[in-house]
Amino acid sequence: MKLLHIDSSILGDHSVTREIGREVVGQWRQRHPGIEVTYRDLAVHAPGHLTADSLAARQATPEQRSPEQRAEVELGEELLREFLAADVIVLGAPMYNFSIPSQLKAWLDRVLVAGRTFKYTEKGPVGLAGGKQVVIVSSRGGVYSEGPAQAMDHQESYLKAALGLAGITEVRVIRAEGVNLGPQQREQAIAAALDQARGLSRKAA
Numbered sequence: 001m002k003l004l005h006i007d008s009s010i011l012g013d014h015s016v017t018r019e020i021g022r023e024v025v026g027q028w029r030q031r032h033p034g035i036e037v038t039y040r041d042l043a044v045h046a047p048g049h050l051t052a053d054s055l056a057a058r059q060a061t062p063e064q065r066s067p068e069q070r071a072e073v074e075l076g077e078e079l080l081r082e083f084l085a086a087d088v089i090v091l092g093a094p095m096y097n098f099s100i101p102s103q104l105k106a107w108l109d110r111v112l113v114a115g116r117t118f119k120y121t122e123k124g125p126v127g128l129a130g131g132k133q134v135v136i137v138s139s140r141g142g143v144y145s146e147g148p149a150q151a152m153d154h155q156e157s158y159l160k161a162a163l164g165l166a167g168i169t170e171v172r173v174i175r176a177e178g179v180n181l182g183p184q185q186r187e188q189a190i191a192a193a194l195d196q197a198r199g200l201s202r203k204a205a
């Protein structure tokens with residue numbers, strides 16, 4: 001069994017998603033001792049934005065590629081390999097400006113590739129990477145799961161739509177929200193998410 005663990009928070013040791021994601025992965029390791037974990041820290045090694053040059057690199061033959069284009073294609077292939085090989089993906093995904101960190105978006109731009117993880121048909125796109133479980137580890141300063149800000153959640157809703165394009169429907173969310181509403185709310189939200197992480201692993205085992 002293979003687990004891909006992704007972090008994308010820029011907040012280092014203060015990051016909520018990093019703390020909860022570690023717990024989620026720890027739980028999987030406990031329950032599946034042979035599990036093979038690949039870790040990728042997108043805040044440390046961020047893929048660049050997709051550019052015209054990176055798209056051209058995909059179309060070119062190996063001989064036609066510049067050294068930069070070769071590096072781009074190699075990175076894209078490595079990210080795709082990790083994504084396709086994973087049975088479980090633990091996705092550390094903070095809310096930044098109502099959406100996800102741009103580093104995480106750049107990663108999605110490398111793994112959501114027509115012909116590789118989904119294909120276009122006459123009836124619309126069809127996912128090619130189904131059959132995996134994804135745990136979205138979500139944290140946000142405010143509250144979006146209910147109340148007036150619900151429509152402003154372009155983080156969890158976006159991730160579910162993006163993963164759905166690849167055919168991934170088994171998506172669970174572990175959420176700490178309201179973490180910037182005060183120290184008590186923060187502590188409670190993190191404790192509840194850690195509890196949820198432990199319960200989730202019991203259910204998934």
Ligand SMILES: Cc1cc2nc3c(=O)[nH]c(=O)nc-3n(C[C@H](O)[C@H](O)[C@H](O)COP(=O)(O)O)c2cc1C
Binds near residue numbers: 011015094139
């Ligand atoms: C750049 C940035 C943008 C943020 N934007 C939002 C936002 O739009 N809505 C919100 O509720 N919280 C926002 N926050 C608060 C984060 O969602 C919150 O701190 C969360 O814990 C981030 O996850 P992390 O701690 O793993 O980085 C933002 C934080 C940062 C650093």
